[in-house]
Amino acid sequence: xxxxxxxxxxxxxxxxxxxxxxxxxxxxxxxxxxxxxxxxxxxxxxxxxxxxxxxxxxxxxxxxxxxxxxxxxxxxxxxxxxxxxxxxxxxxxxxxxxxxxxxxxxxxxxxxxxxxxxxxx
Numbered sequence: 504x505x506x507x508x509x510x511x512x513x514x515x516x517x518x519x520x521x522x523x524x525x526x527x528x529x530x531x532x533x534x535x536x537x538x539x540x541x542x543x544x545x546x547x548x549x550x551x552x553x554x555x556x557x558x559x560x561x562x563x564x565x566x567x568x569x570x571x572x573x574x575x576x577x578x579x580x581x582x583x584x585x586x587x588x589x590x591x592x593x594x595x596x597x598x599x600x601x602x603x604x605x606x607x608x609x610x611x612x613x614x615x616x617x618x619x620x621x622x623x624x
Contacts, residue, residue, distance in 0.1 A: 508521045
């Protein structure tokens with residue numbers, strides 16, 4: 504189906520491998536092939552995010568997680584303090600379904616409450 508491809512970065516000119524797994528992910532999301540290597544994409548993203556509150560703080564530290572919903576490996580921009588952490592896709596899906604995120608509770612409430620809404624019994 505998909506095979507690893509060697510692409511050339513439009514910024515630095517270095518070749519990089521676009522893996523079969525990445526190609527499948529891009530296809531599922533309707534995205535076109537990347538034109539920059541991972542390093543240049545991160546640099547470009549940091550430049551775009553450079554304005555505002557942190558100035559030029561550099562790239563955010565990311566933390567590896569396993570999604571509590573789908574089991575997929577993902578990264579989040581915060582250090583998880585609870586085991587029920589979700590990947591972006593599951594988080595967005597759960598949030599749009601009104602599935603227990605937000606709900607007026609303080610964001611710092613890490614008391615370990617379950618992520619499902621069993622309070623409404």
